[in-house]
Amino acid sequence: MSDTPGISRRALLLGTGGVVAAAAVAAVGTAVTQGGPTTSTTTDRAPGVRATGRTQAGVARPATPQRQALHAVLRLGGGADPGPDLRSGLAAAGATILRLVSGPSDELPDGPGDLTIHVGLGPGPLAAIDPTLPAATAMPRFAGDDGIPAGRDDGDVLVALASSDGTALRPALDAVVASLPGATTLWAEHGFRGPGQGTIARNPLGYHDGIIVPEGDDELDENVWLAHGPLAGATVCVLRRLRLDRTRFAALAEGERDRVIGRHADGRPLSGGGPTAEVDLQAKTPEGAYLTPARSHARAAHPSFTGSALMLRRGYAFDRGPLADGTADAGLLFVCFAHDLETFVRTQLRLDETDDLMPFTTPTASGSFLVLPGFDAAHPLGHQLWA
Amino acid sequence: MLSRPLTALLAACALVAVLATTACGGSGGDRSLVHVPGDVATITKAVDRVAPGGTVLIAPGVYDEQVVVGKRDVTIRGEDRDAVVVDGGGRRPYGVVATADGVRIENLTVRRTTFYGVLVTGLHDENGPSAHDGQGYTHLDPDKFPPVQRFSIDHVTATDNGLYGIYAFDANHGVIRDSYASGSADSGFYVGQCRSCDILVQGNVAERNAVGFENANASDSVVIVGNRFSGNRVGMTLISNYQEAFTPQRANTVVGNLVSDNQQADTPEQATGGWGIGLGISGGQDNVLLRNRITGNVRAGVLLANTEDLAATGNTFTDDVLTGNGVAVANVSAARAPASGNCVTPAAAPTLPADLLADCHGTQPTGTLPAVDVPAGTSFLEVAAPPAQPSMPDPGERGPLPATVTMPDLDTIPVPAADLLADLAGTAQGSS
Numbered sequence: 001m002s003d004t005p006g007i008s009r010r011a012l013l014l015g016t017g018g019v020v021a022a023a024a025v026a027a028v029g030t031a032v033t034q035g036g037p038t039t040s041t042t043t044d045r046a047p048g049v050r051a052t053g054r055t056q057a058g059v060a061r062p063a064t065p066q067r068q069a070l071h072a073v074l075r076l077g078g079g080a081d082p083g084p085d086l087r088s089g090l091a092a093a094g095a096t097i098l099r100l101v102s103g104p105s106d107e108l109p110d111g112p113g114d115l116t117i118h119v120g121l122g123p124g125p126l127a128a129i130d131p132t133l134p135a136a137t138a139m140p141r142f143a144g145d146d147g148i149p150a151g152r153d154d155g156d157v158l159v160a161l162a163s164s165d166g167t168a169l170r171p172a173l174d175a176v177v178a179s180l181p182g183a184t185t186l187w188a189e190h191g192f193r194g195p196g197q198g199t200i201a202r203n204p205l206g207y208h209d210g211i212i213v214p215e216g217d218d219e220l221d222e223n224v225w226l227a228h229g230p231l232a233g234a235t236v237c238v239l240r241r242l243r244l245d246r247t248r249f250a251a252l253a254e255g256e257r258d259r260v261i262g263r264h265a266d267g268r269p270l271s272g273g274g275p276t277a278e279v280d281l282q283a284k285t286p287e288g289a290y291l292t293p294a295r296s297h298a299r300a301a302h303p304s305f306t307g308s309a310l311m312l313r314r315g316y317a318f319d320r321g322p323l324a325d326g327t328a329d330a331g332l333l334f335v336c337f338a339h340d341l342e343t344f345v346r347t348q349l350r351l352d353e354t355d356d357l358m359p360f361t362t363p364t365a366s367g368s369f370l371v372l373p374g375f376d377a378a379h380p381l382g383h384q385l386w387a
Numbered sequence: 388m389l390s391r392p393l394t395a396l397l398a399a400c401a402l403v404a405v406l407a408t409t410a411c412g413g414s415g416g417d418r419s420l421v422h423v424p425g426d427v428a429t430i431t432k433a434v435d436r437v438a439p440g441g442t443v444l445i446a447p448g449v450y451d452e453q454v455v456v457g458k459r460d461v462t463i464r465g466e467d468r469d470a471v472v473v474d475g476g477g478r479r480p481y482g483v484v485a486t487a488d489g490v491r492i493e494n495l496t497v498r499r500t501t502f503y504g505v506l507v508t509g510l511h512d513e514n515g516p517s518a519h520d521g522q523g524y525t526h527l528d529p530d531k532f533p534p535v536q537r538f539s540i541d542h543v544t545a546t547d548n549g550l551y552g553i554y555a556f557d558a559n560h561g562v563i564r565d566s567y568a569s570g571s572a573d574s575g576f577y578v579g580q581c582r583s584c585d586i587l588v589q590g591n592v593a594e595r596n597a598v599g600f601e602n603a604n605a606s607d608s609v610v611i612v613g614n615r616f617s618g619n620r621v622g623m624t625l626i627s628n629y630q631e632a633f634t635p636q637r638a639n640t641v642v643g644n645l646v647s648d649n650q651q652a653d654t655p656e657q658a659t660g661g662w663g664i665g666l667g668i669s670g671g672q673d674n675v676l677l678r679n680r681i682t683g684n685v686r687a688g689v690l691l692a693n694t695e696d697l698a699a700t701g702n703t704f705t706d707d708v709l710t711g712n713g714v715a716v717a718n719v720s721a722a723r724a725p726a727s728g729n730c731v732t733p734a735a736a737p738t739l740p741a742d743l744l745a746d747c748h749g750t751q752p753t754g755t756l757p758a759v760d761v762p763a764g765t766s767f768l769e770v771a772a773p774p775a776q777p778s779m780p781d782p783g784e785r786g787p788l789p790a791t792v793t794m795p796d797l798d799t800i801p802v803p804a805a806d807l808l809a810d811l812a813g814t815a816q817g818s819s
Binding site for chain 2: 140282284285286287288289290294304305306307346349350353
């Protein structure tokens with residue numbers, strides 16, 4: 001049955017599929033820096049990324065994620081009352097972001113380049129504003145979450161920065177955090193990505209990640225952005241800092257590694273097709289075994305089993321050097337976006353039950369956030385929460 | 388479980404329709420009876436020629452073709468069940484596919500297809516090949532593809548087919564009766580994706596399949612009675628599946644079946660490792676099981692599990708024989724979707740965990756089945772041939788199939804004997 005016709009999960013789940021490449025190109029082509037010059041004092045700055053609009057930058061634009069990122073999770077000051085302080089703090093943070101990306105600044109003398117910054121709120125402040133808000137409920141505990149250190153799984157605010165220039169990230173983060181009175185950083189992770197086109201890049205285990213994601217406006221609208229109401233253009237982000245046992249994984253024979261993933265190292269599914277082909281979940285050997293193995297990550301994570309939306313994934317590798325026991329504190333900062341929290345929750349619960357990749361992962365930080373809708377000078381960041 | 392290749396077939400069908408105008412449509416043809424090969428050489432040509440309501444009568448022979456019956460109230464009938472063979476050759480996806488209302492398929496054998504031996508479904512695209520690139524996880528849109536109405540599969544043998552032997556989905560008001568399926572790499576019989584299905588599955592034999600009988604998301608008025616689902620890797624399953632329409636599966640009536648000795652090695656493997664299980668209920672709800680004989684399954688007679696967040700709930704077993712299994716009933720549901728309300732009367736033992744049935748009215752405790760070494764699978768093309776199967780008596784003159792199925796009087800169905808339909812089963816005759 002390896003000669004079965006190629007299938008398109010995207011076409012079926014999403015009803016589209018032919019416009020992806022064109023839309024991605026258009027997104028890059030229309031990128032402009034809001035309000036200021038896109039050039040800078042050096043000649044090799046990456047082109048700017050539009051900061052304003054219906055959605056925040058750095059989620060779906062640029063279409064190819066910048067190679068460097070800094071994700072910071074904050075605790076808000078002032079107790080549980082999110083009231084006016086949070087509202088004014090978010091507005092100030094948004095104003096800071098617009099200032100940073102509009103041209104050379106004290107923090108970024110060479111200009112912003114392709115810096116993007118987006119901000120999200122965790123379940124604590126969301127529930128305090130309105131318990132019915134999307135992502136206002138904390139995620140359940142997943143397998144291994146018991147080992148996450150205190151303070152690394154319940155943050156109030158996410159500030160996510162990405163840039164081609166890793167040195168731009170920290171000054172910009174400090175400026176944004178300073179805009180939020182009383183906020184302190186619970187944890188932050190510098191991440192880096194290998195080269196790639198679109199969201200596809202090699203992960204720390206040597207396999208491609210981000211192969212099947214929503215692309216183009218139609219797929220993003222259907223899967224990623226909240227569609228209706230005052231929060232249209234928001235999205236739900238889940239961060240999972242996953243230490244990976246790369247040494248043990250690498251010690252597997254190549255074929256065994258491929259069976260854990262469900263694809264070859266060059267991206268080709270074990271069920272056939274090219275490096276960006278979708279896996280065929282039904283194809284079997286004549287003896288009845290799935291070509292995409294029953295406990296492979298590609299099968300376990302497939303949204304069809306949970307009836308879920310397709311997650312946008314833009315993860316980053318991290319490496320903090322050796323732990324006390326000599327193993328590396330290195331792995332993947334998993335970053336996903338979807339229009340509801342359940343998409344990730346249902347998928348992770350399934351992975352805990354059926355994914356042979358999970359024994360190679362150890363969660364070391366976790367969080368869910370509502371990435372707020374887009375903003376501009378006239379519409380402050382977060383104002384929709386009180387609409 | 389899925390209908391993946393169907394759209395490709397129907398796209399091809401639509402293309403043929405453009406060229407020939409009759410191959411797949413509901414019109415054309417004016418003959419009330421067409422003989423194959425007496426009048427035309429192939430069954431497909433006979434379907435072209437026959438009038439709606441007519442009969443294609445097939446003489447003994449091996450027919451290397453796949454047949455789409457898109458014409459209302461047509462009967463496809465073999466003259467000799469064992470000797471009229473539609474052969475997929477190990478490369479064609481289908482044997483006989485019915486997409487029109489009122490089709491009868493009877494008294495013939497379909498073998499060696501890569502997907503389905505016999506298929507009845509309403510999922511067909513009248514707009515032609517536009518969907519040909521999207522045949523993957525076809526989330527059936529029941530408004531766009533209303534279920535096909537009225538079907539009968541009777542005295543059909545389906546053997547050595549790559550996924551399913553005899554398969555109905557998006558179909559209502561039908562009967563699968565007195566048929567036989569073996570060598571299926573997924574399931575011998577499969578009913579899926581319907582509500583208020585009004586489908587009767589009666590008197591069939593499934594052996595040497597990965598799964599004997601499977602139901603995914605077929606709910607209400609599915610009546611499964613007097614079948615032999617023995618000598619497979621898993622006897623039968625009632626499952627909810629988010630990959631298809633109409634979750635959750637619920638409210639089937641399962642009466643007087645023999646579900647025994649389902650640890651047959653000379654079959655394709657069950658792709659998720661199923662072995663030694665009589666009846667598996669995964670996310671199935673409110674099914675009613677009466678007077679079945681579920682015996683000799685080495686791991687569990689009945690296995691309860693969740694499908695993602697869908698729990699196995701409210702299934703009732705009354706006066707079933709649940710003896711000689713590894714455990715009579717096991718519950719392996721995950722904590723996120725605990726089984727509840729599954730009652731067995733009279734109580735069966737042993738169970739996993741031991742107190743599984745102590746109070747069936749609330750959430751039920753869960754356990755883990757011991758791991759087993761599952762034997763490697765046999766190619767579906769190399770599974771043993773079925774023993775001789777009886778031909779269907781001459782039905783004489785018949786009108787169109789009725790609008791609804793006449794269900795048997797379930798009160799008269801006893802617990803079956805341990806040798807139910809054994810004369811039709813190779814695994815019951817020591818020939819494995």
